[in-house]
Amino acid sequence: MVLNDGSQHKYHVWRPDIDIIRHEVSFSPANFDISCSCKLISELGILCCHCIRILHVHCVSSIPDKYILKRWTKKVIDGRNVNIDSMVYNVGVPPSIWVFDISRKFQKLVVSSKDSSVARKFCDEAVDDAKKKVEAEIGYVHIEECGAASSNGGVQNPSSQRLKGERNKRRSGVIEKKYSLARGRRSAANKVALSTKGDVQSLVLEGISKLAGMDILYIQVLRVQILFSLARV
Incomplete structure (x- = not known):
């Protein structure tokens, strides 16, 4: 508290x-x-x-x-019978529902056309035509070419592929940054403590060496008192 x-x-x-x-x-x-x-x-x-x-x-x-x-x-699902088909062309339909519905339709259309070269050509032309109309409304839309086909008919790697051994760079989160700062402060505090302890021990040894001409028993008693004081600190 x-x-x-x-x-x-x-x-x-x-x-x-x-x-x-x-x-x-x-x-x-x-x-x-x-x-x-x-x-x-x-x-x-x-x-x-x-x-x-x-x-x-x-x-x-x-x-x-x-x-x-x-x-x-x-209880959250009580009274939530939503008819998605009646909301497809509604302007007020939530974006997430519209994305799910239109993606399901396009996926069904593409999968049905995969075995027919003519149907696949229609899908490619439809994508190009839809891209032009959408760009005229909202601006440029980048669609990356994944290199699905090459001149010899083989499958190529995407242009954005990382090199072998290269790690994906991820932005650090807020909690991760706080933990890093706390570890840094703790490490710095430990270094200062070790440095201070070493300086005190060297001063003690130097003082003992200066008292070498004094009585041996008195030096031993003084040393025990100094070590006891350091242990308490």
């Missing part, structure tokens, strides 16, 4: 041996309002493990109904 003003509690939640980042959870016992810095509940509507842990700390026996969204239950 990092804050308790009576009406709201704030916690830092993490797994000590696994997690580097600490997530902040805000909880209001009066109305069971809870939020987390991982944004899982605000973006997807799903309670994260950090929030569930805080609910468990406050002895909340069951998840509040306001955090059980209908879209994640079986």
Whole structure:
């Protein structure tokens, strides 16, 4: 717990041996309002493990109904009998439904034409004609030629093929960047600690060497006291 003003509690939640980042959870016992810095509940509507842990700390026996969204239950399909065929030419049809329907039709048409050279020619001409009309409406559309056929009739590799051994470059996510920064800070702290420890030990040895002319028993007692002090630090 990092804050308790009576009406709201704030916690830092993490797994000590696994997690580097600490997530902040805000909880209001009066109305069971809870939020987390991982944004899982605000973006997807799903309670994260950090929030569930805080609910468990406050002895909340069951998840509040306001955090059980209908879209994640079986009730979401009630009363959703959508007739896709009647919405094909409707301007208000959602893009995802239209893409699925038109892709299914084109796939059926292409697969049916694969064994006929004349039918395949019709499909190629239809694609070229549709591309010109679409470009006249929305602008240039890039369609990459995959090199499906060559002069000798063989199948060629696509022009965008990566070289052998070359890895696919992926952009780092937000969580990955935070973990990298945390590891860098931890590594720098360990280096500073080791460097400081080495400097202190060298100073101790130098001081002991200067006291070589003193009584041997006194030097041994002094050395034990210095080592004990270092062990406590």
